[in-house]
Amino acid sequence: MLLLGAAVLFVLLAGLFPFLLAADASAFSRFPEGVSVCGVKVGGFTEEEALAKCKKELAQAAAVPLGLKIDGEVCSIAPADIGLNIDYAKTVDEAYARAWNVNIFERMMRRFLDKPKAMDLPPVVTYNEQQVRAFVQGAMGSINCSPRNAYLDVSTGNAVIVPPRDGRKADFKQVLPETEKALDGGKRVVDVPLVKRTPPKIKDVAIGKFILVNQGAHTLSLYDRDKLLAQYPVCVGSPQWPTVIGEWAVVKAEKNPTWYNRGSTWAENMPASLPPGPGNPLGTRAITINGGGVLIHGTAYTWSIGRSVSHGCIRMYMSHVEQLFEHVYIGMPVYIIKAAGNPGFDCSKPPFWKD
DSSP states (O other): OHHHHHHHHHHHHHHHHHHHHHHHHHHTTSOOTTEEETTEEOTTOOHHHHHHHHHHHSHHHHTOOEEEEETTEEEEEOGGGGTOEEOHHHHHHHHHHHHTOSOHHHHHHHHHHTOOOOEEEOOOEEOOHHHHHHHHHHHHHHHSBOOBOOEEEOTTSSOEEEOOBOEEEOOHHHHHHHHHHHHHTTOSEEEOOOSEEEOOSOOSOOOOEEEEEETTTTEEEEEETTEEEEEEEOBEEOSSSOOOOEEEEEEEEEESOOEEOOOOGGGTTSOSEEOSSTTOTTTTEEEEESSTTOEEEEOSOGGGTTSEEESSOEEEOHHHHHHHHTTOOTTOEEEEESBTTBOSSOTTSOOGGGO
């Protein structure tokens, strides 16, 4: 029975072979089914038809920049800047040759069973090797970096918690070949290989409520981490008596404070002290920070709010400073910046008094 079955199968195949061979020969002028070029389906197309379709559908892909990707960051460059182009004619020729470089018996059986061999072939690209090398070399300065601790950034006039970042080290001799390999394979994004990572020491900002004073905008903002709770108009120091900039901390908080004359030239004709009450320059609340004797306090000189006319202190409306006072604690951080975009100090570094 086995011999008989084998004989029948041989006869069937022998009978079908001429038809399969003829079908294969008739299709030889076109791409086999299941073939794509960089995602463009060209099965059943002649080379001329495939060339026209690839030029049309790959035009947008040809304009995609080359990017070196790492940790969600991408260093990119326009194709024209590295002489990157798709050689459409050569792409189609090579794709056609590779598509038909399959065993004839496999081709015939796949066609008979209607199971084409799927192929997605990369485009043939040309590029300027020296320009690619220069791009990769220039990108190494961004790829390689020291670890960055998490910190609170107030430089824009708003509170932003900057996340930590690993330190990274990549080898140019590895990155360049990976870039060329990606280009030759039709890819425009390269996953940069690393040889070393260094984790940061501080992975979160240990901060709760704090105060941010923007001298340029004449505002005092109360935050809880990066959430704005309240904002008030204030008066800050004059050019002659400027308010200190930087990161500070609350060292004293008083209700109905006594004002003491520290011997400043502007107070030389004033008494040694003034008790709480209507004539007290500090109003009903005084919050002292460890920066140049600056106080955040109430004032009866409401005309000064929104101006830079104080002797360095930060003046507030009485009702506002009383509201703020309820949130203040000893050690509370106080950030004082010159203006949004120009803080006057490096927010990523701890202040000198914390060293």
